[in-house]
Amino acid sequence: MAKGLKHTAGDTMIIVPLGVASATPTATRHLSSVALWREGDVHLFDCGENAQMRMLQAGLKRSKIENIFISHFDVDHYSGLIGLISTLQLQRRDRDLTIVGPKGIQEFMEWNIQFAKLELGFGINYVEVEEDAESTRVVDEDEYYVEARPLNHTKFCLGYRFQEKDKPGKVDAEKAERLGITEDEQYKALKAGEDVELEDGTVVKSYEIVGHPRPGDSFAYITDTKYCPNSVKLAMNTNILYHEATFSENLADKAAETGHSTSVDAARVANEAQTKLLVISHFSARYTNPFILLREAREKFFPAWLATELRPIFTNPSQEKGIVQAKVYLKEIDDNKSGSSRSGGSRRGNDKGKKNFRKRKSSSGRGRSSDRGSSSRRSRSDQGRKRKERPSRDYNDNRDRREQNDSNQGTSRPPKHITPRTPFDDFDRF
Numbered sequence: 001m002a003k004g005l006k007h008t009a010g011d012t013m014i015i016v017p018l019g020v021a022s023a024t025p026t027a028t029r030h031l032s033s034v035a036l037w038r039e040g041d042v043h044l045f046d047c048g049e050n051a052q053m054r055m056l057q058a059g060l061k062r063s064k065i066e067n068i069f070i071s072h073f074d075v076d077h078y079s080g081l082i083g084l085i086s087t088l089q090l091q092r093r094d095r096d097l098t099i100v101g102p103k104g105i106q107e108f109m110e111w112n113i114q115f116a117k118l119e120l121g122f123g124i125n126y127v128e129v130e131e132d133a134e135s136t137r138v139v140d141e142d143e144y145y146v147e148a149r150p151l152n153h154t155k156f157c158l159g160y161r162f163q164e165k166d167k168p169g170k171v172d173a174e175k176a177e178r179l180g181i182t183e184d185e186q187y188k189a190l191k192a193g194e195d196v197e198l199e200d201g202t203v204v205k206s207y208e209i210v211g212h213p214r215p216g217d218s219f220a221y222i223t224d225t226k227y228c229p230n231s232v233k234l235a236m237n238t239n240i241l242y243h244e245a246t247f248s249e250n251l252a253d254k255a256a257e258t259g260h261s262t263s264v265d266a267a268r269v270a271n272e273a274q275t276k277l278l279v280i281s282h283f284s285a286r287y288t289n290p291f292i293l294l295r296e297a298r299e300k301f302f303p304a305w306l307a308t309e310l311r312p313i314f315t316n317p318s319q320e321k322g323i324v325q326a327k328v329y330l331k332e333i334d335d336n337k338s339g340s341s342r343s344g345g346s347r348r349g350n351d352k353g354k355k356n357f358r359k360r361k362s363s364s365g366r367g368r369s370s371d372r373g374s375s376s377r378r379s380r381s382d383q384g385r386k387r388k389e390r391p392s393r394d395y396n397d398n399r400d401r402r403e404q405n406d407s408n409q410g411t412s413r414p415p416k417h418i419t420p421r422t423p424f425d426d427f428d429r430f
């Protein structure tokens with residue numbers, strides 16, 4: 001794994017939300033994209049603007065992208081593609097890249113590549129899914145496959161399931177040694193299910209030292225859809241279901257009208273599919289506090305969590321502790337440690353998570369946390385006021401000065417401080 005994300009041991013896939021906004025980015029949320037890291041490779045699901053920047057910030061190498069899966073052609077879900085391709089070209093990529101999406105993705109990409117006169121040093125394999133397709137295996141490798149199914153949105157939209165194939169059982173090395181196995185070749189044969197005959201004629205059976213095959217990990221990506229049976233099929237028994245929850249239940253009408261899900265819809269899919277963990281994402285900009293959506297989802301399906309940008313989620317939670325370090329200082333997260341992002345890791349053990357979740361609302365912890373909350377709210381709103389006032393005043397001042405300058409000396413300077421600063425301005429150095 002890249003410098004920022006250190007992965008030390010064991011079997012797990014790592015999901016890193018790169019953008020959790022719906023439709024339009026906000027000051028703190030980026031457009032839809034999520035990275036799946038597995039065995040050093042990265043698989044991108046949707047590619048909104050800034051997906052490549054967010055990868056850098058998460059410590060994920062863009063050169064490691066194997067596959068890109070696009071759900072549909074709402075611009076916020078694929079607007080980062082061309083920028084990313086250009087970067088890969090400048091990085092002199094020579095490995096092929098696979099791009100999967102609804103029919104038309106190839107035409108779109110080829111037109112853009114031609115228009116920009118990009119001469120790519122790598123090939124792109126396009127996999128297009130037709131509107132009348134039911135279930136399609138869009139990628140099939142030795143160790144995993146990816147299945148796509150149409151969802152129910154205002155336009156043709158695909159959901160995906162990334163499924164590892166069953167992994168071979170663990171080899172009991174000590175027992176193998178006791179039975180007289182010494183050569184690597186013999187190990188390999190046993191692991192592959194073959195029996196091995198030793199020099200003295202005794203036969204070591206594969207099942208004696210190889211355990212049962214282990215089921216592979218799985219991840220479902222379901223976004224921009226109303227509730228539909230295909231979502232449940234894709235998510236069936238997954239380790240992680242990443243599902244959109246654009247609206248809360250009191251805007252169910254709006255969700256139905258725009259072809260989106262509420263947090264309760266997401267929980268319904270999770271329940272019917274018996275997923276291990278539901279992660280909700282794709283929040284409408286009207287929710288400055290998406291915990292409202294999480295609370296609703298948890299009432300119906302408890303093992304649920306909010307997608308938080310750059311915060312990794314492991315398919316195997318036992319491997320989370322101490323393995324991952326964000327590459328950059330996350331001002332947002334560190335400054336709000338008492339708030340939204342703090343309880344990120346607490347999904348292990350439902351009771352524990354439940355306790356944490358309720359504790360923040362209990363009267364004992366209330367005094368301190370609400371004090372802190374209100375002071376941070378106050379300072380934020382103060383900042384907001386400053387932002388609103390200062391830029392316009394500065395701008396006017398500068399403009400006045402510039403007009404003076406123009407008349408006096410005939411020179412002009414660009415006005416300063418017009419753009420409000422955001423916590424993410426620090427990332428400019430990348």
Ligand SMILES: [Zn+2]
Nearest residue numbers: 022023074224
């Ligand atoms: Zn969307």
